[in-house]
Amino acid sequence: MRHTHGTRAIRWLLCGLALACVGTLLVIPLVAVFVNALSAGVSTYLGNVTHPETVSAIKLTLLTAGVAVPLNAAFGVVAAWLIAKFEFPGKNVLLTLIDLPFSVSPVVSGLLFVLLFGRQGWFGPWLSDHDIRVIFAVPGIVLATLFVTFPFVAREVLALLQTQDSNAEEAALTLGASGWQMFWHVTLPKAKWSILYGTILCNARAMGEFGAVSVVSGHIRGLTNTMPLHVEILYNEYNFAGAFATASVLALLAVVTLALKRVVEWRSAR
Amino acid sequence: MSVIVKGLTKHFSPGAAPAIADVSFEAPSGGITALLGPSGAGKSTVLRAIAGLETVDSGSVAIEGRDCSRVRVQDRNVGFVFQNYALFEHMTIAENIGFGLRIRRRSRREIAERVAELLNLIQLSDLGRRYPSELSGGQRQRVAFARALAVEPRVLLLDEPFGALDVKVRVELREWLHRLHEEIKITTLLVTHDQTDAFEVAEHVVVLFDGKVAQAGAPHDIYDQPSTARLAQFIGGANMLKSDAHADQAQMTSLGVAMPAGHVSGQRVHVLVRPHDLRLTRSTQEAPDLNLGEILHLRRVGGYVKATVRLSNGDHVAVECPKSEIDDLGIVQGDSVLVDVRAAKVFIEDYSI
Numbered sequence: 001m002r003h004t005h006g007t008r009a010i011r012w013l014l015c016g017l018a019l020a021c022v023g024t025l026l027v028i029p030l031v032a033v034f035v036n037a038l039s040a041g042v043s044t045y046l047g048n049v050t051h052p053e054t055v056s057a058i059k060l061t062l063l064t065a066g067v068a069v070p071l072n073a074a075f076g077v078v079a080a081w082l083i084a085k086f087e088f089p090g091k092n093v094l095l096t097l098i099d100l101p102f103s104v105s106p107v108v109s110g111l112l113f114v115l116l117f118g119r120q121g122w123f124g125p126w127l128s129d130h131d132i133r134v135i136f137a138v139p140g141i142v143l144a145t146l147f148v149t150f151p152f153v154a155r156e157v158l159a160l161l162q163t164q165d166s167n168a169e170e171a172a173l174t175l176g177a178s179g180w181q182m183f184w185h186v187t188l189p190k191a192k193w194s195i196l197y198g199t200i201l202c203n204a205r206a207m208g209e210f211g212a213v214s215v216v217s218g219h220i221r222g223l224t225n226t227m228p229l230h231v232e233i234l235y236n237e238y239n240f241a242g243a244f245a246t247a248s249v250l251a252l253l254a255v256v257t258l259a260l261k262r263v264v265e266w267r268s269a270r
Numbered sequence: 271m272s273v274i275v276k277g278l279t280k281h282f283s284p285g286a287a288p289a290i291a292d293v294s295f296e297a298p299s300g301g302i303t304a305l306l307g308p309s310g311a312g313k314s315t316v317l318r319a320i321a322g323l324e325t326v327d328s329g330s331v332a333i334e335g336r337d338c339s340r341v342r343v344q345d346r347n348v349g350f351v352f353q354n355y356a357l358f359e360h361m362t363i364a365e366n367i368g369f370g371l372r373i374r375r376r377s378r379r380e381i382a383e384r385v386a387e388l389l390n391l392i393q394l395s396d397l398g399r400r401y402p403s404e405l406s407g408g409q410r411q412r413v414a415f416a417r418a419l420a421v422e423p424r425v426l427l428l429d430e431p432f433g434a435l436d437v438k439v440r441v442e443l444r445e446w447l448h449r450l451h452e453e454i455k456i457t458t459l460l461v462t463h464d465q466t467d468a469f470e471v472a473e474h475v476v477v478l479f480d481g482k483v484a485q486a487g488a489p490h491d492i493y494d495q496p497s498t499a500r501l502a503q504f505i506g507g508a509n510m511l512k513s514d515a516h517a518d519q520a521q522m523t524s525l526g527v528a529m530p531a532g533h534v535s536g537q538r539v540h541v542l543v544r545p546h547d548l549r550l551t552r553s554t555q556e557a558p559d560l561n562l563g564e565i566l567h568l569r570r571v572g573g574y575v576k577a578t579v580r581l582s583n584g585d586h587v588a589v590e591c592p593k594s595e596i597d598d599l600g601i602v603q604g605d606s607v608l609v610d611v612r613a614a615k616v617f618i619e620d621y622s623i
Contacts, residue, residue, distance in 0.1 A: 167356035170323050171414075173343040174350040175370035175421060185369070189360040 076153025110215025
């Protein structure tokens with residue numbers, strides 16, 4: 001009995017420690033964001049949130065995520081499918097490329113796009129001849145976000161497809177299903193939850209990405225400022241209430257995303 | 271309605287030993303043919319090649335006299351049942367069974383009727399709305415059978431269909447399959463590593479070793495007339511004893527065993543003796559010590575007794591006999607006994623386990 005008593009004490013101690021860490025590192029900062037945002041009163045907060053520049057930043061962030069997430073979801077599913085089910089030359093190269101955005105610093109990724117599409121970049125002259133702006137404009141921000149959030153869905157779906165055998169797919173084939181019907185009726189439903197899970201992670205990162213977007217954005221207020229960039233600008237201007245108000249919207253989006261993730265995890269575990 | 275396989279050869283990686291090499295056999299129409307062999311013998315590869323799920327380097331597959339070498343999986347019209355059931359987990363049982371018909375764009379009514387008919391056939395009429403995860407292993411495998419049969423395939427291909435089930439369910443499902451086949455005489459190929467599966471269900475058995483056909487024929491022929499010593503060992507327990515060949519027979523205790531053609535007199539040969547072809551009797555003083563043995567172990571298995579006997583030359587043999595026989599003789603562990611051979615088969619090839 002003494003022995004089990006001892007382990008129970010240790011269990012409580014460890015749980016307490018873990019909760020303390022989570023509290024200090026995660027919960028308190030999150031609460032602080034909202035406390036600071038609301039410190040000057042609700043009307044100031046609403047004023048800050050509905051400020052045209054903040055609204056424009058929110059819109060741009062949603063637009064960026066709205067373009068990047070579906071594209072990467074589609075690409076991720078196709079890439080995972082190819083890698084899990086087929087042998088082809090260059091498969092390992094593709095696998096490495098998928099991981100590249102994870103291993104390269106986001107700032108370097110951003111710089112990469114400047115080197116490609118900037119005025120002095122490879123495609124710079126051609127782009128300016130045709131009056132297309134990529135860098136310091138919305139296309140650059142979307143491209144950088146696409147690149148950085150590239151691996152999420154692919155990795156998530158690949159992990160699922162690689163652990164499952166292809167017997168159900170093969171059964172569908174012997175029952176007369178075409179390749180497309182097999183994918184639609186068997187593989188996609190099987191991978192449904194991991195696709196959704198990967199998409200949610202991808203979305204969280206797309207909305208929160210700072211480094212790569214910062215390099216290509218040019219920080220033009222009301223035009224090329226995403227929410228994370230806007231928070232930084234306001235903060236550097238000592239407009240703490242404004243910075244925290246914007247940050248609170250971003251945090252709210254993150255909380256919604258995480259809540260969605262919990263729901264997906266709960267549903268997929270059933 | 272037969273399946274004819276000719277010269278199937280497949281390498282999984284270049285340079286390595288072939289997974290299957292020049293496999294040829296014929297599965298008679300309307301019967302059950304078992305592909306029997308140890309794991310890694312290439313049985314499943316042959317079956318998958320027949321289905322079109324596996325490409326081959328060379329060789330051909332003909333189903334119902336039609337060459338299928340260039341026919342896609344989808345168009346071969348085969349029913350395939352996997353060891354792990356491979357049901358569509360997100361579909362109900364009824365949807366699983368109706369999948370092939372849905373793909374064929376049959377009317378809702380036709381699908382519903384056929385599904386009901388098949389649910390009845392597999393005795394799961396009440397479970398059509400359940401999901402696979404709510405069913406037991408045996409039930410799931412019956413659903414897999416129904417799903418495969420729904421599209422009225424020309425052949426039924428079963429890849430270790432009882433492999434994932436526990437012994438009791440395995441026996442039940444085996445008997446169920448046998449009865450099912452009596453009802454619908456569909457040409458069936460059954461891949462198994464379990465000789466009981468093969469011998470109880472199939473009327474034709476193809477034994478595969480190392481990607482090659484070792485022997486094909488009726489189950490009792492393979493059991494009684496195994497072509498090689500290795501095959502004899504694989505099919506049913508067997509004792510392999512050494513003996514010397516004489517003019518035309520090898521002497522095994524009181525039994526003279528006929529020698530196969532091509533032997534040399536005085537040559538060492540291997541003699542196969544099934545455990546149930548050995549008979550134990552009480553040793554007497556007058557008996558020659560040639561066939562004297564000592565009981566090392568005695569195990570009672572149901573109505574049978576399995577004994578291990580050490581012969582005077584040091585060989586160990588396994589003996590199986592009815593319990594009553596041992597009881598009548600009053601033999602216990604450690605006793606000296608006489609071992610008599612009732613039937614045996616001689617192999618002159620080199621043999622080593």
